[in-house]
Amino acid sequence: xxxxxxxxxxxxxxxxxxxxGIALLFLGFQKSRALLLPATLLFLVIAFVANFLxxxxxxxxxxxxLLVNNLxxxxxxVVLLSTFMxxxxxxxxxxxxxxxxxxYYAILLFSLVGAIMMIGFENLIMxxxxxxxxxxxxxxxxxxxxxxxxxxEAALKYFLMGAFATGILLFGIALLYGATGSFVLSGIGNxxxxxxxxxxxxxxxxxxxxxxLIGMLFKVSAAPFHFWTPDVYDGAPSLFTAYMSTVVxxxxxxxxLRILSVSFSGVYDFWxxxxxxxTVLTLLIGNITAVYQAxxxxxxxxxxxxxxxxxxxxxxxxxxASKPAIAFYSLAYSLSTIAAFGVLMLVAxxxxxxxxxxxxxxxxxRTDEHYDAFNGLARKNPLLGFVMAVSMLxxxxxxxxxxxxxxxxxxxxxxxxxxxxxxxVAVLMSAVGIYYYFRVVIAMYFRxxxxxxxxxxxxxxxxxxxxxVLTLALGLLPNLFQGLI
Amino acid sequence: xxxxxxxxxxxxxxxxxxxxxxxxxVLYSAYAxxxxxxxxxxxxxxxxxxxxxxSQIIIYVGGxxxxxxxxxxxxxxxxxxxxxxxxxxxxSNAILAGSRGVWLGVLxxxxxxxxxxxxxxNAHFALFDQPISKAPTTxxxxxxxxxxxxxxxxxxxxxxxxxxxxxxxxxAKKSIKP
Numbered sequence: 001x002x003x004x005x006x007x008x009x010x011x012x013x014x015x016x017x018x019x020x021g022i023a024l025l026f027l028g029f030q031k032s033r034a035l036l037l038p039a040t041l042l043f044l045v046i047a048f049v050a051n052f053l054x055x056x057x058x059x060x061x062x063x064x065x066l067l068v069n070n071l072x073x074x075x076x077x078v079v080l081l082s083t084f085m086x087x088x089x090x091x092x093x094x095x096x097x098x099x100x101x102x103x104y105y106a107i108l109l110f111s112l113v114g115a116i117m118m119i120g121f122e123n124l125i126m127x128x129x130x131x132x133x134x135x136x137x138x139x140x141x142x143x144x145x146x147x148x149x150x151x152x153e154a155a156l157k158y159f160l161m162g163a164f165a166t167g168i169l170l171f172g173i174a175l176l177y178g179a180t181g182s183f184v185l186s187g188i189g190n191x192x193x194x195x196x197x198x199x200x201x202x203x204x205x206x207x208x209x210x211x212x213l214i215g216m217l218f219k220v221s222a223a224p225f226h227f228w229t230p231d232v233y234d235g236a237p238s239l240f241t242a243y244m245s246t247v248v249x250x251x252x253x254x255x256x257l258r259i260l261s262v263s264f265s266g267v268y269d270f271w272x273x274x275x276x277x278x279t280v281l282t283l284l285i286g287n288i289t290a291v292y293q294a295x296x297x298x299x300x301x302x303x304x305x306x307x308x309x310x311x312x313x314x315x316x317x318x319x320x321a322s323k324p325a326i327a328f329y330s331l332a333y334s335l336s337t338i339a340a341f342g343v344l345m346l347v348a349x350x351x352x353x354x355x356x357x358x359x360x361x362x363x364x365x366r367t368d369e370h371y372d373a374f375n376g377l378a379r380k381n382p383l384l385g386f387v388m389a390v391s392m393l394x395x396x397x398x399x400x401x402x403x404x405x406x407x408x409x410x411x412x413x414x415x416x417x418x419x420x421x422x423x424x425v426a427v428l429m430s431a432v433g434i435y436y437y438f439r440v441v442i443a444m445y446f447r448x449x450x451x452x453x454x455x456x457x458x459x460x461x462x463x464x465x466x467x468x469v470l471t472l473a474l475g476l477l478p479n480l481f482q483g484l485i
Numbered sequence: 486x487x488x489x490x491x492x493x494x495x496x497x498x499x500x501x502x503x504x505x506x507x508x509x510x511v512l513y514s515a516y517a518x519x520x521x522x523x524x525x526x527x528x529x530x531x532x533x534x535x536x537x538x539x540s541q542i543i544i545y546v547g548g549x550x551x552x553x554x555x556x557x558x559x560x561x562x563x564x565x566x567x568x569x570x571x572x573x574x575x576x577s578n579a580i581l582a583g584s585r586g587v588w589l590g591v592l593x594x595x596x597x598x599x600x601x602x603x604x605x606x607n608a609h610f611a612l613f614d615q616p617i618s619k620a621p622t623t624x625x626x627x628x629x630x631x632x633x634x635x636x637x638x639x640x641x642x643x644x645x646x647x648x649x650x651x652x653x654x655x656x657a658k659k660s661i662k663p
Contacts, residue, residue: 011637018644025651062637103655110648117641125638133645140652181611191611204608 011061011068012050013076014113016043021109028102033094040087040105047112048080064122064184072120074327075254079115082246082334083108088463089342090239092349104144108243111137115251119258124173124183127255131169131219134248135162141240142232154235161218161228169215175208185262192266202267209264209271216259220252222308223281233301238348238369241297242341245304246334253311257326260315268318275316280425282309287429290436296344297369299436300337303395306433307333310410313426317414325409328481332402332474336391339467342460343388347373350454374440376449384454385444387464394471396437397430402474409478491531498524511557515550522546536623 020043027039051073058069087108093101114133121127139162143155177183179202180191195202218225233241264271286306293299311329314322348369378385394403407430411423443449456464474481501520508514522545529538620626631639 014641021644022647063634065637100655103651107648107651110644113641113644123638125635126641129638129641129645133641133648136645136652137648140648140656143656146656178608178610178612181615201607201609203604204610207604 011066012053013047013080014116016047016050017109017112017116020047021106021113024102024106024109028100028106033101036101036105037087037091037094040109041084043109044080044084044087048077048084051076051080060122064186065126066117066120067122068120071323071327072254075119075250075330076116078327078331078334079112079119079247079250081331082250082338083112083243085335085338085342085463085467086239086243086246088459089242089338089345091457091460092345093239098147099144104141107137107140111141112247115247118251118255121255121258122185124176124185124188127259128166128170128173130251131215131255132166134251135166135219138162138240138244138248141243142236144240145237148235150235151237152235154232157228157235158232165215165218165225168211168218172208172211172213172215175204176212177208179205179208185259188263189266192264196266206267206270209267210274212259213256213271213275216252216256217278220249220256220308220311221305222278222312223285223305224278226282226285226305226308229305230298230301233304234295234298238297238341238345241300242338245300246330246337249304249308249311250330250334253308253315253326253330256315257323260318261323265318272316272318275312276419276422279309279312279316279422282306282312283425283429287432291432293436294371295369296371296373296440299371300340300344303433303436304337306429307395309429310407310426313414313419313422314410316422317410317417317419319413319416321416322410322413325406325413328402328474328478329406329410331481332394332406332471335467335471335474336394336401336403339387339391339464339471340395342464342467343384343391344369346384346454346456346460347377347451350452371439371443372449374443374449375447375451376444377451378444379449380451380453383461383464384456387468388444389441390468390471392437392440394475396434398434400472400475402471402478404475405478491528494524494527494531497521498528512554515553515557518553519546519550522550534623536627 020040024036024040024043027036054068055073056070058067060067087105090101090104093099093104111134114130114135114137117126117130118134121130139155139159142158143151145151173183176188180188182188182191192205195205214225221229233245236244260271283306286302286304286309290299290302290306293302307329311326311333314326314329374388377388390401394401397403397407407426411426414422498521501517501522501524504517505514505521508517522541526538526541526546529535529541618626
């Protein structure tokens with residue numbers, strides 16, 4: 001591609017998000033916080049529209065730095081939609097005296113810049129800078145509940161381990177540059193193709209490749225690099241856990257998909273065994289440990305590990321079909337996860353009141369994110385019960401929900417490659433998943449509980465309903481989305 | 486002459502690194518780290534990477550090390566530790582003696598060292614085949630590349646710095662309520 005003078009007009013989402021993040025910081029000077037939430041949502045909508053302006057075209061920007069094509073636009077759209085929903089669930093921040101919503105929203109928008117770079121990168125430097133922007137933003141947001149010890153611990157843990165993983169990622173990039181002499185994905189891919197044909201030692205290339213993959217697998221919390229996930233997801237404020245488990249995961253898998261399909265497809269025979277082992281480990285550890293959790297939030301952390309496993313199946317069965325499959329899966333997973341966390345936040349916020357009524361403040365306050373919190377929820381709050389039930393069904397992969405088609409597409413991509421034993425493990429683990437997802441549904445519909453009617457703000461309600469409707473619509477008509485790619 | 490200087494800098498680097506590891510005093514460790522970092526900077530000069538050497542001195546010696554020294558001076562209070570009767574400078578280095586798996590660590594480090602050095606010695610670096618540039622310094626090329634080819638990452642890094650700045654400000658700020 002040649003260098004075009006109107007380049008910078010078409011990198012709009014990144015520029016818009018950076019500028020609106022700065023604008024939000026200035027809006028934070030105002031006394032009133034009423035304007036922050038609508039402004040953030042408006043900025044996100046503008047970025048969403050700007051993202052799809054180039055629909056149907058393929059551009060390579062700034063001397064092979066960023067690629068924009070339909071797939072990248074879809075991933076960016078998923079990420080922007082997830083952020084829009086997470087932000088719209090944050091209305092209670094404005095009433096919280098300790099919170100600094102202007103800073104939170106600005107950091108969220110900045111972190112999206114990193115996510116978009118990870119989605120469309122063509123140069124490994126762009127990948128590194130994108131990963132860093134997203135990670136640094138996440139360290140801060142994890143520790144944003146400054147007076148909560150668990151949040152502090154989670155932030156420090158995440159920061160130390162994340163910095164270590166970044167070091168491994170960077171080492172891998174350096175070795176790859178040494179072996180291939182190029183930072184550009186297609187240049188590395190050309191080397192992989194020609195060097196495998198020519199013979200000779202490619203040890204440097206392989207070591208670099210595995211270090212790069214380890215760094216990225218850490219970021220998407222695949223086993224055996226998952227150990228930080230439960231503590232961090234549990235300690236972070238629920239709002240940002242929802243963001244982390246959707247946006248970071250989507251961007252991480254988009255980046256993995258990109259680098260594996262462009263750079264490393266020539267040495268597929270070399271890495272697919274290692275990736276398959278990681279996939280099986282992730283599925284086993286994620287699903288089986290999730291069964292033993294007493295806390296809903298911790299279960300969601302392990303569930304996010306197990307979903308990383310299902311997404312990895314799409315990567316192991318790398319083909320043209322796995323691109324839309326992973327995009328669809330990310331969308332389905334993000335929708336149901338955000339809806340589930342939305343309900344959890346409402347339930348958890350209403351728990352301390354109940355605790356005061358029953359006088360047992362300490363014990364109940366500590367169990368506000370446990371399964372017990374959902375007991376009898378559906379009786380008095382049929383809407384919340386339904387939203388939660390649909391998102392649990394979708395995460396479990398029950399037919400007529402988006403999650404089913406996500407799993408189906410990912411599995412069929414792997415089946416084409418003939419990895420049948422992998423599918424057997426995956427299907428068995430999905431059955432395990434049904435157990436812990438249904439615990440919530442059973443608690444809501446069949447257990448007796450003392451939940452009062454929970455007041456839901458109108459906009460919050462609309463977002464929850466929209467997520468549920470989209471989950472069901474994609475479950476009934478998956479072709480709606482598939483036709484786009 | 487050049488060879489003598491080269492080996493002198495290697496000795497400087499190694500002695501500094503060993504002192505960091507073996508000394509019992511954190512402050513001495515920090516000073517010894519200065520030697521190591523300067524020695525590495527000199528080795529970069531020998532490798533023809535003058536820009537890298539200068540940034541090594543500016544960033545690591547000038548920035549990171551000063552930060553480490555401030556951290557050591559502001560946080561360590563050997564007099565207030567009442568559980569141990571030993572003076573801080575006489576207590577053994579926690580990294581070396583604190584954990585039981587010392588030999589495991591040494592073995593791991595040695596294995597990593599031999600693995601990586603073998604890997605790098607036997608590697609065929611792609612850029613070795615290309616002609617070496619005759620330019621007296623690399624700074625000229627780096628500056629031009631930074632402003633043309635790599636302008637996008639260069640600009641976007643400002644977002645990274647902004648995020649870090651906003652986040653550090655937020656986390657360090659006192660809460661309004663006590």
